[in-house]
Amino acid sequence: DIQMTQSPSSVSASVGDRVTITCRASQGISSWLAWYQQRPGEAPKLLISLASNLQAGVPSRFSGSGFGTDFTLTITSLQPEDFATYYCQQANSFPLTFGGGTKVEI
Amino acid sequence: QLQLQESGPGLVKPSETLSLTCTVSGGSISTSSYYWGWIRQPPGKGLEWIGSMYYSGDTYYNPSLKSRVSESVDTSNNQLSLRLTSVTAADTAVYYCVSWATSTGTFDRWGQGTLVTVSS
Numbered sequence: 001d002i003q004m005t006q007s008p009s010s011v012s013a014s015v016g017d018r019v020t021i022t023c024r025a026s027q028g029i030s031s032w033l034a035w036y037q038q039r040p041g042e043a044p045k046l047l048i049s050l051a052s053n054l055q056a057g058v059p060s061r062f063s064g065s066g067f068g069t070d071f072t073l074t075i076t077s078l079q080p081e082d083f084a085t086y087y088c089q090q091a092n093s094f095p096l097t098f099g100g101g102t103k104v105e106i
Numbered sequence: 107q108l109q110l111q112e113s114g115p116g117l118v119k120p121s122e123t124l125s126l127t128c129t130v131s132g133g134s135i136s137t138s139s140y141y142w143g144w145i146r147q148p149p150g151k152g153l154e155w156i157g158s159m160y161y162s163g164d165t166y167y168n169p170s171l172k173s174r175v176s177e178s179v180d181t182s183n184n185q186l187s188l189r190l191t192s193v194t195a196a197d198t199a200v201y202y203c204v205s206w207a208t209s210t211g212t213f214d215r216w217g218q219g220t221l222v223t224v225s226s
Contacts, residue, residue: 001169032211034210034211034212034213036153036213043216043219044202044213046212046214049207049210049211049212049214050210055214087152087153089153089213091210091211092211094166095167095168095169096155096158096211097155098152098155100152101152
């Protein structure tokens with residue numbers, strides 16, 4: 001199984017801050033990486049596919065980068081609605097696996 | 107727009123079988139674009155993929171659950187089902203029905219989720 005390790009597990013930030021979350025795969029996954037946002041009490045929402053492709057309707061302050069084993073989700077100018085937990089997910093091979101999550105909090 | 111809705115008992119006794127159904131609307135489950143499946147999330151914890159199934163029957167399961175899980179697709183009713191046998195308290199979680207896009211490998215549609223508690 002491919003293990004996905006996210007860091008940090010939590011980050012404290014303020015509105016307007018830039019936040020960077022990293023995700024490391026235990027083996028190379030090319031660009032087969034997705035990012036999700038989960039607000040409390042809600043289902044996760046897909047933000048980015050194939051490492052850097054922003055989903056329709058997702059604000060441009062979100063961006064993703066990386067290839068192989070190391071990936072990054074960046075949120076520029078954090079907004080109140082961005083306080084949530086973020087998960088990465090590898091789609092290179094079964095079983096599909098998620099990172100442990102990063103909670104972005106005030 | 108594709109929508110997924112889970113249904114099933116919210117309480118299951120230990121050692122019994124958890125059964126959930128997901129109804130897909132706004133699109134056909136018999137599409138080449140998606141696998142259909144389940145993800146669960148124990149209270150306060152992260153996401154765990156359970157399995158994904160193509161409408162024709164091709165199925166992938168998480169090895170950690172493979173001995174206890176089965177999924178099925180009912181194309182005539184546009185539904186998918188999950189069965190998890192011999193449940194314990196560790197199976198208590200919110201269970202999400204999801205569509206898995208084959209082109210990107212992403213879970214691009216999620217149901218609202220249903221909490222299943224395993225308790226006597």
